[in-house]
Amino acid sequence: MDCIDIKNKLDQLLDGLLPADQAKEVRTHLKRCPDCRREYNLLRMVAGSVAALPLYQPGRQFNDRVLAALGFQPLARPAQAWTKWLVGAGAPLAALWTGLLAYVVYSRLSVVDALRVLQLAARPRELLSALCFYAVKLGFAVNDAARFAAGFVTLAVKTSSLPLQLGLASLIAFSLILLLGRRTGAASY
Numbered sequence: 463m464d465c466i467d468i469k470n471k472l473d474q475l476l477d478g479l480l481p482a483d484q485a486k487e488v489r490t491h492l493k494r495c496p497d498c499r500r501e502y503n504l505l506r507m508v509a510g511s512v513a514a515l516p517l518y519q520p521g522r523q524f525n526d527r528v529l530a531a532l533g534f535q536p537l538a539r540p541a542q543a544w545t546k547w548l549v550g551a552g553a554p555l556a557a558l559w560t561g562l563l564a565y566v567v568y569s570r571l572s573v574v575d576a577l578r579v580l581q582l583a584a585r586p587r588e589l590l591s592a593l594c595f596y597a598v599k600l601g602f603a604v605n606d607a608a609r610f611a612a613g614f615v616t617l618a619v620k621t622s623s624l625p626l627q628l629g630l631a632s633l634i635a636f637s638l639i640l641l642l643g644r645r646t647g648a649a650s651y
Contacts, residue, residue, distance in 0.1 A: 463487060468498050472505050554628060557635035 463471075468491050474480045475488050492499045529535070 465498055472502050476509055554631035554635050
């Protein structure tokens with residue numbers, strides 16, 4: 463290879479993109495040719511300097527300033543009251559329903575005798591019948607709990623303000639979690 467070919471491959475050599483045989487040939491040429499070696503050292507110094515530069519991180523308002531400079535203004539919409547209520551009440555209500563469901567499942571299914579289940583496992587038809595029975599029993603328990611909770615929520619919503627509703631939901635959820643956590647043999651979370 464002549465010097466022109468070598469100089470055209472210096473960038474690829476710096477980036478490690480040359481095949482091994484060509485890289486060896488270019489390095490051998492660099493040992494013999496001071497002009498190509500000087501250009502290679504200059505390229506290596508520039509690449510090292512560029513790599514040492516800090517990365518520019520635009521601030522949070524960068525996009526807003528660019529859009530404003532282009533004449534686009536985002537419309538600021540205030541949050542609606544129902545979305546604030548939904549966000550504020552979501553976590554306590556989710557905790558309340560989770561605790562209520564865990565209590566219902568635990569209280570209704572803990573009466574199942576393990577020995578009886580093992581005996582039923584030997585007879586699949588009776589096991590299916592027993593499973594259907596307990597599924598129906600669990601359904602009734604969930605329905606009862608949902609009716610109670612719906613009645614309570616309806617009463618709380620009709621007669622109180624949002625902060626009071628959130629406070630009641632949080633208090634109920636916390637109480638259920640404490641109650642379930644203190645029972646012996648309670649399900650772990």
